[in-house]
Amino acid sequence: MFEYEKKLQYPVKIKRTNPALAKFIITQYGGPDGELAASIRYLSQRYAMPYPELKGLLTDIGVEELGHFEMIGAIVHQLTRDMSIEEIKKNGFDTYFVDHTAGIYPQAASGTPWTAAFIQSKGDTITDLVEDMAAEQKARTTYDNILRMVDDPDVADPIKFLREREVVHFQRFGEALRLVTERLDSRNFYAINPSFDRALGK
Amino acid sequence: MPAHFQNVVPLYAAPYIGTKLYGCGEKAVDMEFENILSQLLKQDENRMNMRGEEMKENVQKEEHTHENAQEKMTEKMPDKMPEKQYTRGAEMGDLPCEAPIGMTYTPWQRKGSPRYTAGEALDRGTLWPGLELPWKNNFNVRSVANTPLGEVQALDFALVELALYLDTHPDDTEALRLFRQYVKAYQDKKAAYAKKYGPLEKTQAGEGDRWNWIDNPWPWEYTDRR
Numbered sequence A: 001m002f003e004y005e006k007k008l009q010y011p012v013k014i015k016r017t018n019p020a021l022a023k024f025i026i027t028q029y030g031g032p033d034g035e036l037a038a039s040i041r042y043l044s045q046r047y048a049m050p051y052p053e054l055k056g057l058l059t060d061i062g063v064e065e066l067g068h069f070e071m072i073g074a075i076v077h078q079l080t081r082d083m084s085i086e087e088i089k090k091n092g093f094d095t096y097f098v099d100h101t102a103g104i105y106p107q108a109a110s111g112t113p114w115t116a117a118f119i120q121s122k123g124d125t126i127t128d129l130v131e132d133m134a135a136e137q138k139a140r141t142t143y144d145n146i147l148r149m150v151d152d153p154d155v156a157d158p159i160k161f162l163r164e165r166e167v168v169h170f171q172r173f174g175e176a177l178r179l180v181t182e183r184l185d186s187r188n189f190y191a192i193n194p195s196f197d198r199a200l201g202k
Numbered sequence B: 001m002p003a004h005f006q007n008v009v010p011l012y013a014a015p016y017i018g019t020k021l022y023g024c025g026e027k028a029v030d031m032e033f034e035n036i037l038s039q040l041l042k043q044d045e046n047r048m049n050m051r052g053e054e055m056k057e058n059v060q061k062e063e064h065t066h067e068n069a070q071e072k073m074t075e076k077m078p079d080k081m082p083e084k085q086y087t088r089g090a091e092m093g094d095l096p097c098e099a100p101i102g103m104t105y106t107p108w109q110r111k112g113s114p115r116y117t118a119g120e121a122l123d124r125g126t127l128w129p130g131l132e133l134p135w136k137n138n139f140n141v142r143s144v145a146n147t148p149l150g151e152v153q154a155l156d157f158a159l160v161e162l163a164l165y166l167d168t169h170p171d172d173t174e175a176l177r178l179f180r181q182y183v184k185a186y187q188d189k190k191a192a193y194a195k196k197y198g199p200l201e202k203t204q205a206g207e208g209d210r211w212n213w214i215d216n217p218w219p220w221e222y223t224d225r226r
Helices: A019-025 A035-048 A052-079 A085-090 A094-100 A125-149 A153-181 A197-201 B003-008 B031-050 B053-061 B066-076 B118-124 B148-168 B173-197
Strands: none
Touching: A019 A052, A019 A125, A019 A153, A035 A052, A035 A125, A052 A125, A052 A153, A052 B148, A085 A094, A125 A153, A153 B118, A153 B148, B118 B148, B148 B173
């Protein structure tokens, strides 16, 4: 089960309203490499994980990503507080505004709504972990690109924090893959899928 | 070896038939793997009965039993496959055989790696200086852990980082000890914070004469209060 803690993982305190930034940062809320996709990916993949270390890791990172989802929501919320219609039109926020006002909606920067098609849960241990490593790199690149376009330190600091989390998670997923391959035959890692064929051994 | 036979023997299993399985170097692959493989082989053997033109004809001609097929298989398969077929994956790259070709290789984070304090860790997004790899080497150094809530967040973050590390290093006793120390500090700090500023979790709420769980600010609301 899940229990809410009434705090963010890292503080988000943005003084200046700036819908121009919200317009693309929303992509880490509901975009293809965003935090919602990360969380749903890991929390769904964990059921097929064959070893205790992997069940723990996918659960813990999946939960942390939900906290990041909340941080991005807070960033977008604070960037879009008390906007004037003038600001909305000037910053190109009108296309979002007309559908969602200043509500927070999980969509990509392009406007594509969040979809489970962004993720995969393949039920193959090696495949899923390699997807997870790729997902962390894709999120890291997205944060790099966001940092290229953000000059407000109130926004850049939490983004840099989130970006660094991607690097740490990448390392942990890499170690998880080591835990898998060390249980397999190094001459042919692909001889079996340990999350499916393993059941035959019982 | 008849052509149909080559098609029905599973490719992944062929090099292992009649041989002992070894992993990297002399390390034997666990027995579980060997059991699985033998069961897979048995399954495929059954499937083999159903496949191949020649086999189909045999089925029509005579009552084709399981024993019959097995007999044919042992008869056709050599005890040991030619030596060159064993060299796949391991020992084919220029890293040690733990890092075979055809698979990614991530070095383990070493036990006893240098650590930041909890406060520095929150600022920088990791407890581990070795994993701090910022964009354009633009390090996050502004301190965010110097507020009452920041102190709670810093200790909680150290626990998040240590938990992820322990998920892949469950036997690191030094990290375990550190984790328990941080748990104690976190619980104390969180209780003190809740007493003064309001509940962080529901079990800390409802102390007074109203349900203060709902009180503003909620985490996404920026105020100067904290």
